[in-house]
Amino acid sequence: MTADFGSRVASARKRRGLSQRDLATAAGLSLSLVKKVEQGQRETVRLETLRALAVALRVRTTVLQGAHTDAEWADEATVDLWEPVRRALAGGPDDLEDRPSIDGVRAVYDGLRPALTAHRYTEVAAALPALLRDADALDERDGRAIRSRILGMVGWLLVQNRQFDTATEALTRAIDQAPDRGTAVAAVNAQVWNHLRQGELALAAELAQQWADDIEPRFSRATGLQLALWGRLWLYVANVGVRDNSPGLTDDALALARAAADRIGREVTYDPSPHRPFGPVTVAQIAGECAVITGHPERAIAIGESIPATAVVSATAAPRLRHRLDVAKAHTQLRQYGEAIAVMRELHHTAPEWLPQQRYARDILGEIIRGRRTLTDDMRTLADAIRLEY
Template identity: 75%
Template sequence: MAADLGDRVASVRKRRGLSQSELSELSGISLSLIKKIEQGQRDSVRLETLRALAVALGVKTSTLQDGRGDAEWASPETLDLWGPVRRALAGHNDDLDEAPTADGVKAGYASLLPALGEHRYTEVAAGLPALLRDAAALDDSEGRALRSRILGMTGWLLVQNRQFDSAADALGRAIDEAPDRGTAVAPVNALVWSHLRQGRLAAAAELAQRWADDIEPRFSRATPIQLALWGRLWLYVANVGVRDNNPGVTEDALSLAKAAADRIGREMSYDPAPHRPYGPVTVAQIAGECAVITGRPDRVLAIAESIPAAAVPSRTAAPRLRHRLDVAYAHTQLRQYSEAIAVMQDLYATAPEWLPQQRYARDILAEVVRGRRTLTQEMRGLADAIRLEY
C-alpha cells in the first residue's frame, strides 16, 4: 500500500518537473517525510498531508490516495465500553423472558435520547444492548421501522466512537430495514460521514452524490425534513470537495445546501437520535470548516462571530461541537493559543465524553504544545483528558 502511494506522489511530482526539495517548499511538508513517502517507508499518511501535497502538485487529493484512507481507530478503553453493543449487533443476546412490544421498544428508545443528545456514551452504551435485543424480536412492519431507526442510531454512535467496521454493519442493516427511501437516507448520511471520517474521499463522494440525486426534492412541495436530508448530503459533498482539493465541487455543493437551508429558513432537527440539526447555521458552520481546511482562519472566526447564540438550538449538537473545534484551530493558526485553549476547555466541560473521541482535538492541542514554551496546569490537564500522546 505505502509503495503504491509513494509511486503516485513521485510520478506526479516528476510530471510537474519538481524536485523533492521544491515539493517540500511548495507544500510545507518536510523533505524527510516526502522521501519516506516516495520510498514506501510510511504505512499511513494523514489526509491533511496528502491534501497539502495535492495543492502543491495541482491535483485532487484522491489522485494521490491509495484507497485506504487514514482512519484513527478506537482505543482499547473505547472498545471495551462498546463491546456489549457489538455483541448485541452480532445476535449474542440472553434469552428473552417475555416477548417485547413495539411500545416497550419505543419507550426504551426515547429513554436513551437525553443521554445521546449530551454525548453521555457510558450511559448510552449500557442501555443499548437490551434495546437492540428487543428490537430484533419485532417482526411486523412497525417493528422493522423501529429497528431501522435504532440500528441507524447505533451506527452513528459507533462512527462517533471510531469503530467503523461495526458501524458499517449497523448502518447497512438500517438502510435495508428502512420502510422507504426517505427513512433510509438518515443512515445513509451517517455512512457517508463514516467514509469521510476515515478519509475515504471517493467512497464518501460517490454515496452522497448518488443519494442526493436520487432523493432530490421539488422545492415547491418538499417538507422541511426532505430538504434537510437532501441538503445534508450536499454538505458532505462539500466536505469531500474541500479535502479533495476540488474547490468547484465545494462551491457548488455549498450553494445547493444553502438553497435548501434558506427554503427551510431556520435550524431544525431532522433526526432526534442523534440530534442532527439542519438550517442556515449548519450551512454556515460547514462553510467555516471548509475555510479552516483551506487556510483561512480569519474567515472561520468571522463566521463564528456572525452566528447568533439564539440561533443554535443545542450546545451539544455534534455540528456545533465540531464547529467550535474549527474555531479553536483557527486560533492556533493565528497563534492565539490562550483563546484556543479556552474554546477547548469549554468543549470538554460541555461534552467530556465526546472530545476524547476527536483526533482533531488532539491535533489542535499538539499545535498549542509546539507553539508555547511552557504549558499551564490547565493545558496539561486537558492534554491528559483527551489522551494526547507524547
C-alpha cells in the same frame, strides 16, 4: 503505505517539473517527509498531508490517495465500553420471557434522547444491548421502522466512537430495514460520515451524490425534513470536495445545501436520536470548516462570531461542537493560543465524553504544546482529558 502511493506522488511531481525540495516547500512539508513518502517508507500519511501535496501538485487528493485510508481507531477503553453493544448487534438466542411491543421499544429509544444529546456515551452504551435485543424480537415487518432507527442511532454512535467496521454493519442493516427512503437516508448520512471519518473520500462522495440524486426534492412542495435530509448530503459532498482539493465541487455543493437551508429558513432536526440539525447555521458551520482547511482562519472565526446564540438549536449538537473545534483550529493557525485553549476548555466542559473521541482535538492541542517549554494547568488538564499521547 504502499509503494504505489509514493510512485503517484513522484510521478505527479516530475510532470510538474518540481524537485523534491520544491514540492516540500510548496506543500509546507519537510524534505525528509517527501522523500520517505516517495520511497514508500511511510506506513501511514495523514489526509491533511495528502491534501497539502495535492494542492502543491495541482491534482485532486484522491489522485494521490489510491486505496490509502486515514482512520484513527478506538482506544482500548472505548473498545471495552462498547463491547456489549457489539455482541448485541451480532445477535444470539432469543430467551426473552416477555415479548416486547413496538410502543415499549419506541419509549426506551425516545428515553435515550437526553443522554444522546449530551453525548453521555457510558450511559447510552449500558442501555443499548437490551434495546437491541428487544428490537430484534419485534415482528419482522411491523418492527422495521423502529428497528432501522435504532440501528442507525447505534451506527452513528459507533462512528463517533471510532469503531468503523461495526458501524458499517449496523448502518447497512439500518438502511436495509428501513421501510422507505425517508427513513433510510438518515442512516445513509451516517454511513457517508463513516467513510469521511476514515478518509475514504471517493466512497463518501459516491454514496452522498447517489442518494442526493435519488431523493432530490421539488422545492415548491418539499417538507422541511425532506430538504434537510437532501441538504445534509450536499454538505458531506462539500466536506469531501474541500479535502479532495476540488474547490468547484465544494462551492457547488455548498450552494445546493445553502439553497435548501434558505428554503427552510431555520434550523430543523432531521434526526432527534442523536440530535442532528440542518439549516442556515449548519451550512455556515461547514463553510467555516472549509475555510479552516483551505487556510483562511480569519474567515472561520468571522463565521463563528456571526452565528447568534439564539440560532443554535442545541449547544451539544455534534455539528456545533465540531464547529467550535474549527474555531479553535483557526485560532491556532493565527497563533492565538490562549483563545484556542479557551475554546477547548469550553468543549471539555460541554461534552466531556465527546471530546476524547476527536483526533482533531488532539491535533490542535498537540500543535499548541509542541513548541512550549512548559504547559499551563489548562493544557495539562486538556491533554489528559483528550488522551493526548506523550
